[in-house]
Amino acid sequence: xxxxxxxxxxxxxxxxxxxxxxxxxxxxxxxxxxxxxxxxxxxxxxxxxxxxxxxxxxxxxxxxxxxxxxxxxxxxxxxxxxxxxxxxxxxxxxxxxxxxxxxxxxxxxxxxxxxxx
Numbered sequence: 001x002x003x004x005x006x007x008x009x010x011x012x013x014x015x016x017x018x019x020x021x022x023x024x025x026x027x028x029x030x031x032x033x034x035x036x037x038x039x040x041x042x043x044x045x046x047x048x049x050x051x052x053x054x055x056x057x058x059x060x061x062x063x064x065x066x067x068x069x070x071x072x073x074x075x076x077x078x079x080x081x082x083x084x085x086x087x088x089x090x091x092x093x094x095x096x097x098x099x100x101x102x103x104x105x106x107x108x109x110x111x112x113x114x115x116x117x
Contacts, residue, residue: 002067009038018053049075058082
């Protein structure tokens with residue numbers, strides 16, 4: 001997972017991956033676009049997403065890795081939208097996954113990277 005400032009995110013090309021209903025939910029598709037707007041909790045991007053892609057990851061990649069920035073939830077005439085995964089949400093998700101998997105000590109289920117570094 002990756003954290004970034006709103007100003008940094010507006011320059012990023014993001015991808016949304018999911019199983020669109022017009023493909024009968026059987027084929028996974030990924031679409032990409034630049035972030036149009038970013039607030040503390042929401043990302044707005046110009047990706048033609050449809051039913052079946054909600055809940056899919058909003059992610060970016062570098063030469064080696066892929067990083068999740070948020071979760072896609074809507075598409076309308078004003079752009080597609082997703083919930084940003086903030087630092088607080090990261091710690092909650094990591095705690096929940098670690099407890100579910102029975103992880104002990106300092107082990108992390110999710111790795112956090114800061115795009116601003």
